[in-house]
Amino acid sequence: MPDVIPNVLTIAGSDPSGGAGIQADLKTFSALGVYGASVITALTAQNTRGVRGFTVVDPEFVADQIDAVFDDLRIDAVKIGMVANASVAMAIADRLRHYQARNVVLDPVMVAKSGDRLLQDDAIAAIRGRLVPLATVITPNLPEAAVLCGEAVPATVAEMHQTARALHRLGARAVLLKGGALDSTESPDLLFDGSDVIELPARRIATRNTHGTGCTLSAAIAALLPRYKLPEAARRAKAYLTAALAASDRLTVGSGRGPVHHFHALWTEDRGR
Secondary structure (H helix, E strand, O other): OOOOOOEEEEEEEEOOOOOOHHHHHHHHHHHOOOEEEEEEEEEEEEEOOEEEEEEEOOHHHHHHHHHHHHHHOOOOEEEEOOOOOHHHHHHHHHHHHHOOOOOEEEOOOOEOOOOOEOOOOOHHHHHHHHHHHHOOEEOOEHHHHHHHHOOOOOOOHHHHHHHHHHHHOOOOOOEEEEOOOOOOOEOOEEEEOOOOEEEEOOEOOOOOOOEOHHHHHHHHHHHHOOOOOHHHHHHHHHHHHHHHHHOHHHOOOOOOOOEOOOOOOOOOOOOOO
16 A cells, blocks of 8 residues: 555644745645645734734634544644634634644744734633643744743753753643754754653754744644654754755745745756756
8 A cells, every 4th residue: 555645734824925824834744745734723914024913713713624624634743833812722722632633733833033923912821721732742932932931031052951841841742942043053953752852953044034934844843743753753844944944045035034945855947047
């Protein structure tokens, strides 16, 4: 029997400029060879320069979307991104618990790369109490981790180790703490499963095209989890993102923080020009 292509669901907000959110997730799924389905939690008005506003989808309709997908599709992994508010977070948690969703990757989106908030204040407690315990792995950056833990933003790798342990105590099976915000020439991430800490180093890519990096990494992990154990899925996801960042200057998208090149390994017509 041939290898079955995984079906992976993203539950997130929409980015009309195409670099983050649902659009980035579906591109990532396609680039990594899985079938992508989507549930939209919010509509944003944004581009590479910033977020102009967002409208939250009614929580009951978010639940209806999830029901429609799970009633028909075999879902092998789920990525959760922008939840916008507490009611949406609780609706997602309720339906995923009902369907006993597996391979759940939670990216606790709070602020866009432009600095614009993408989360209402009431959502933080719901993410912490309802969604984190459902997650196979959570993928916060350093500021997001500090909000979830109620601690200061880690400034060193040693402090990242402490924060990763604090995050794990919130109930996720594993934590991938992203160190891209460190003042360093490297971009280290830490994967902690409650017993072992794995450091995932990478060189820092000199580019302004960082729009949607968090969405892309978490989507890549979700795409890879049906086929690999978490440590290997995380390594491969980070390698994919690093290569997408390195190739991002081949794109000319917007005048602000452009997107990464999700299809860097597939689009060959622009090479050698």
